[in-house]
Amino acid sequence: MSTQMGTASAVAKRTNARWGILAMLFIATTINYADRATMSMAGKDMSEALGLSPVQMGYVLSAFAWSYVLAQLPMGTMLDKYGSRRVYFWGLLLWSLFTVMQGTVGFLTGGAAVFMLFALRLAVGAAEAPCFPGNARLTSAWFPKQERGFASAIFNSSQYFATAAFAPLMGAIIHHLGWQAVFYIIGGLGVVLAAIWGKVIYPPRLHPTVNKAELDYIREGGALVDMDYAQSEAKPAQVDTKKCVKELLASRMLLGVYSFQFCINILTYFFLTWFPIYLVKERGMSILKAGFVASMPALCGFAGAILGGYISDLLLKKGYSLTFARKAPVVVGMFLAMSMLACEYVESDALVVFFMSLSFFGKGIGSLGWAIVSDTSPKEAGGISGGLFNTFGNCAGIVTPIVIGYLVAASGGSFNSALVFVGLSAAVALFMMLFVVGKIERVELKKSLIAQPAK
Numbered sequence: 001m002s003t004q005m006g007t008a009s010a011v012a013k014r015t016n017a018r019w020g021i022l023a024m025l026f027i028a029t030t031i032n033y034a035d036r037a038t039m040s041m042a043g044k045d046m047s048e049a050l051g052l053s054p055v056q057m058g059y060v061l062s063a064f065a066w067s068y069v070l071a072q073l074p075m076g077t078m079l080d081k082y083g084s085r086r087v088y089f090w091g092l093l094l095w096s097l098f099t100v101m102q103g104t105v106g107f108l109t110g111g112a113a114v115f116m117l118f119a120l121r122l123a124v125g126a127a128e129a130p131c132f133p134g135n136a137r138l139t140s141a142w143f144p145k146q147e148r149g150f151a152s153a154i155f156n157s158s159q160y161f162a163t164a165a166f167a168p169l170m171g172a173i174i175h176h177l178g179w180q181a182v183f184y185i186i187g188g189l190g191v192v193l194a195a196i197w198g199k200v201i202y203p204p205r206l207h208p209t210v211n212k213a214e215l216d217y218i219r220e221g222g223a224l225v226d227m228d229y230a231q232s233e234a235k236p237a238q239v240d241t242k243k244c245v246k247e248l249l250a251s252r253m254l255l256g257v258y259s260f261q262f263c264i265n266i267l268t269y270f271f272l273t274w275f276p277i278y279l280v281k282e283r284g285m286s287i288l289k290a291g292f293v294a295s296m297p298a299l300c301g302f303a304g305a306i307l308g309g310y311i312s313d314l315l316l317k318k319g320y321s322l323t324f325a326r327k328a329p330v331v332v333g334m335f336l337a338m339s340m341l342a343c344e345y346v347e348s349d350a351l352v353v354f355f356m357s358l359s360f361f362g363k364g365i366g367s368l369g370w371a372i373v374s375d376t377s378p379k380e381a382g383g384i385s386g387g388l389f390n391t392f393g394n395c396a397g398i399v400t401p402i403v404i405g406y407l408v409a410a411s412g413g414s415f416n417s418a419l420v421f422v423g424l425s426a427a428v429a430l431f432m433m434l435f436v437v438g439k440i441e442r443v444e445l446k447k448s449l450i451a452q453p454a455k
Contacts, residue, residue, distance in 0.1 A: 014213035017204075018142040018151075024200045025135050025155040028092060031190045032131050033162035033272070034170075035099045035124060036064060038186050040273045041170040042179035044280050049179070050105075050113050058405020061273040063118045065397025068125035072394070075129040076387020077241050079137055080380075085201045088134040092197060095127035096190025103183035132370065133386030137227060140374045140382055142204055144221020146317055149326065152371035153309020159268065160305060160364055163298030167276070171292065203227070224379050244381050244445065248388055251443055254376060256436030260330075261369045261393035263429035267337060269400040270422045271297065271360065274408075274415075282415045283349055296353055297360035304364025308333060312368055323440040326372050329365050330433045336362025337426035343419050363426070369393070378445045385443075396425075 039046075039061060047057050078087050098120055105117045135155045143151040166186065173182045202208070204215055204225040219225045248254050279285045279293055308329040315325035340359035343352050369389065377385035404418040411417055 015211045017210040029158035030162045033159045034166040045179040058401045061401035063121035064125040067122040071126040071129035072387035072391040076383035079383030084134040091130040093194035098123040099187030103180040136386040137382045141227040149312035149371040150309040157305035160298045160301030164295040258392035260432040265393045265396035266425035273401045297357045300357040300361035301364035304361040308365035333362040333366025334430035341423035
């Protein structure tokens with residue numbers, strides 16, 4: 001009895017600094033996605049002001065993803081070399097400043113305006129590249145395995161929360177203040193957050209409020225508590241990036257996970273880029289109404305993401321294997337995500353919103369890719385693996401806006417074929433997770449790839 005009381009007392013004294021870290025990741029990623037969505041919300045007014053065709057708008061909307069994808073591996077390497085705290089801070093500050101600058105495009109005309117807009121979207125994409133690999137690294141460092149699915153779901157759910165919270169706000173800003181103002185206001189929020197970042201984010205062993213009980217708890221649960229401690233206190237082992245990438249791509253499991261993320265992100269980028277435009281042009285809604293309607297699927301996606309992470313961790317705590325605990329929500333989610341195909345056969349706005357919301361709810365449930373990356377990435381190359389995962393995933397950000405732009409143009413403005421393209425991507429994602437990924441386990445790098453620092 002006394003032993004049990006002692007254990008209970010030790011648990012009661014354990015701090016919860018990790019949840020404060022997670023809250024900051026959630027807020028930062030919400031701002032990240034709000035910055036991405038400014039272009040789609042301002043898209044109709046901006047395209048009219050600058051005279052952009054659907055195809056041109058598709059290329060502008062995809063500009064973000066080109067640089068975002070190209071910067072993933074360099075930023076992943078920087079995260080492993082310099083640590084998440086430092087690299088993430090500079091990314092947050094720069095992407096916010098570049099977002100603010102997009103509002104100045106309204107002072108230009110013709111080709112100069114289009115060129116500057118494209119260039120700034122490229123800059124935003126490159127600056128945002130450390131966000132999700134950094135989230136995954138911090139989650140791996142701060143959370144034990146039995147809490148990692150929920151923690152990853154929380155920061156991943158911010159993409160839905162950002163749309164739900166900011167789409168109505170951005171719609172109101174554009175309606176009352178004009179499209180330029182949305183870039184000034186949303187970008188300004190990120191600048192303020194960057195000033196707070198350095199006061200909140202630390203590696204576990206250096207955090208000013210964490211105690212030994214919490215540190216022991218997360219370490220014993222499989223958290224990589226020394227991941228960024230090395231960057232702060234000693235010279236870390238270096239990984240040969242090119243050879244590491246080859247080895248990671250040689251893993252069928254990781255290749256399946258990376259491909260899964262590409263497919264599921266087709267849904268993400270449809271909602272981030274063309275969905276508000278679809279509501280205005282195809283469904284005839286005002287920009288103010290479209291902002292509120294766009295928030296409904298986003299709220300469902302947010303609820304689904306939290307539920308998927310909770311269910312995954314619950315299955316793990318009940319003794320199911322890591323593979324089953326991560327895959328089961330994905331399977332259910334992808335079946336629900338395919339419900340978007342029903343929009344092809346309904347006319348009512350209410351039914352369209354219902355099926356879009358159901359689809360995004362399923363997408364949220366199945367969005368466990370970042371939890372799986374945290375579970376499987378080599379401990380010496382979490383940033384590289386996360387960057388590679390995000391490279392695959394965000395190639396969808398290049399492909400989706402352009403493909404939809406061409407499909408809409410080819411069909412005379414109709415979005416029917418575009419919705420089929422997006423809905424079927426969920427079916428391919430399901431195939432990848434079921435038949436390609438296989439057993440989920442942490443990858444161990446060959447010792448020859450890890451160069452120990454000189455003493």
